Amino acid sequence: MTQPASRSPSAAKRRDLTTGPIGSTLILFALPVLGSNALQSLNGSANAIWVSHALGEVALAATANANQIFFLMLGAVFGVSMAANIMIGQAIGAKDIAAARRVVGSCTTFFLALSLAVGAAGYLLTPAILSAMGTPAEARAEAITYLRVIFGAMPFFYFFTFLMMAQRGTGDSRTPFLFSALSVLLDVILNPLLILGVGPLPRMEIAGSATSTLIAQTVTLGAMLVFLYRRGSILVLRPSEWGLLKPDLVVVRALLLKGVPMGFQMIVVSVAAATMMGLVNRYGAHTSAAYGAATQLWTYVQMPAMALSAAVSAMVAQNVGAGRMDRVEKVARVGCLCAIVGAGVPIALLYVLDPWVLRAFLPGDSPSLPIAIHINSMVLWGFVPFGVAFIFSGVVRATGAVWPPLLAIIIALWVVRIPLANLLEPTLGADAIWLSFPIGSCTAVLLAGGYYLWGGWRKGRILPTTSPRGEAPDTGLSPPAGAKDVEPATAP
Known part of the structure; x- marks a missing residue:
């Protein structure tokens, strides 16, 4: 028997943005997004301060050149993340949980494949990329070291970005802010420790700055996945739902187009x-x-x-x-x-x-x-x-x-x-x-x-929210095959 909507753990954490006052809802939703953006900017400033003071201007020039590539890679994936956000949001608004899960499954596979490909290609092509940018010769060696670690972190960055955007699509902007704050906190703490080699930690110099980012992103992503799994989020598929990881061509086509x-x-x-x-x-x-x-x-x-x-x-x-x-x-x-x-x-x-x-x-x-x-x-x-x-x-x-x-x-x-x-x-x-x-x-x-x-x-609509093979849209009255936590739709 399906749980009542008011008691479903998954429903309790999803915010219905189709009802209620618009002004206060919009502001309350935007504030955590604003906080996340501000934290990321402050984190970049703090890392630059540590690199410049501990390692000098050449190291700062190396990170500045490497970060141009990093931000370009994040900007490129932003659009695909936004498309996933919109598809999930439209499905949630239509109370079509089956469609939302299909989007999550296909997007998970897509982002994992994309991030691994970008990370591997970037690692191998780092010297050529920096040469094309005209990176100063004195900063080139350090830039290569820094950027290769960043490309190693790219799979975690990409999937973290996807999960952040997907949560906003479900109506939740607070959770992404909290985990973004955790990532920034870990990065700020680890940066000087790994650059200087404090205590038992090795002195890694410029590689330490990039490694602190890698560790912070990896730990935060793992913590977020555990958190979402424990609260029954539709963004984390259970073993019985792993069949949804097979890419849905309609979803992938919408992601790309x-x-x-x-x-x-x-x-x-x-x-x-x-x-x-x-x-x-x-x-x-x-x-x-x-x-x-x-x-x-x-x-x-x-x-x-x-x-x-x-x-x-x-x-x-x-x-x-x-x-x-x-x-x-x-x-x-x-x-x-x-x-x-x-x-x-x-x-x-x-x-x-x-x-x-x-x-x-x-x-x-x-x-x-x-x-x-x-x-x-x-x-x-x-x-x-x-x-x-x-x-x-x-x-x-x-x-x-x-x-x-x-x-x-x-x-x-x-x-x-x-x-x-x-x-x-x-x-x-x-x-x-x-x-x-x-x-x-x-x-x-x-x-x-x-x-x-x-x-x-x-x-316009970015993706039809009807179930595949001509089935009726999922209203929540009966869960799709393999799902155990689908709640009934609430009244609009």
């Missing part, structure tokens, strides 16, 4: 950022340092919109699955308002406190400091429309409409921002670069908003 464009969007942004850095470097070390300090602040300014976009996608996916398009429109409106406030408030504070905040990255007497203040005076406000564009893109992506957001960001960056900077540079100098940022952001919000208002995304 929808995930690859979203991943490519991250690559487009990364390459555009590198291109803009090249333009900035023309103006010398002081301007480059000022730009680097300013971008440190931009990272945190963008975090609320990024967290809200992830929350909006999860909410919209469940409501699309439940057929609640009325709530989808409300989620979009509330999300845009929250993005405006979330970006506007810190930007307003920075305009007042900028000279003092920037001194965390630049000495008070540095000639770069006034340049950084000038850069922020021209650029910061543009993150408000850019944040709203994030929300529109998060809404339409949750239905499976992945190409319009990609085209919007390509046009904003490669048709408007970068060409505009080059076109105006002879007249305005470096100001042409700074001016191109808000103009590109306004272009992005106009394109994303236009598609939201008039595009055909409302009819």
Whole structure:
């Protein structure tokens, strides 16, 4: 006999995002996502501090070069993880637990195979990759050592990313935050111990920094799997359900067709950022340092919109699955308002406190400091429309409409921002670069908003939620073969 819904351990931990107040639900869901993003950024800053102080600038240059590859690999898998998140969310919203389990099984196999392939290929190709990047000769040996350990950790990073996104698809953003905090804590503690060889630990120098990340990620992933298994999560298959690990071609096809464009969007942004850095470097070390300090602040300014976009996608996916398009429109409106406030408030504070905040990255007497203040005076406000564009893109992506957001960001960056900077540079100098940022952001919000208002995304679905071979959708009244913890659907 099936347990009542109120007593099912799995149901108790899944959050229904298709009912209840939208504003508070969205904010409460977004806050842990924001916390996870902030922790990852702080972790990277802490690791850089340890490497630079303990091993010197050459080691820091080595990690900086290696991390460019690492972030590119994570960005590439982000899109596929987001596609899995959306498919799981739509299935949960439709109360189709069988479809959700099929997605989990196929995605588990897909991510394991992908991560192992990337890890092995990356380990072998590390020297060639760093040569292609033009890594400085004096930093090359240390960069190879560091990056090879990171590629060894790639299977754990990829599967951890998948589980984090999948949990958000089920309506749970708190658990990913807690395990992200555990991973960061372990990494921060182990970094100096393994770099310096404290106590019985070996002195590993730059390899110690990468190894601390590997250990932290592996331990946290294991702890998360145990936790999810013990609480009856649908994200961890029982032995009787291992047949679901056989890839479902419909799921894999959706992962690739929808995930690859979203991943490519991250690559487009990364390459555009590198291109803009090249333009900035023309103006010398002081301007480059000022730009680097300013971008440190931009990272945190963008975090609320990024967290809200992830929350909006999860909410919209469940409501699309439940057929609640009325709530989808409300989620979009509330999300845009929250993005405006979330970006506007810190930007307003920075305009007042900028000279003092920037001194965390630049000495008070540095000639770069006034340049950084000038850069922020021209650029910061543009993150408000850019944040709203994030929300529109998060809404339409949750239905499976992945190409319009990609085209919007390509046009904003490669048709408007970068060409505009080059076109105006002879007249305005470096100001042409700074001016191109808000103009590109306004272009992005106009394109994303236009598609939201008039595009055909409302009819989209990323994956049918009916069971295979013509069976009726799983309503929870009877569990699928081999499942023991499927709960009945609750009323919408």
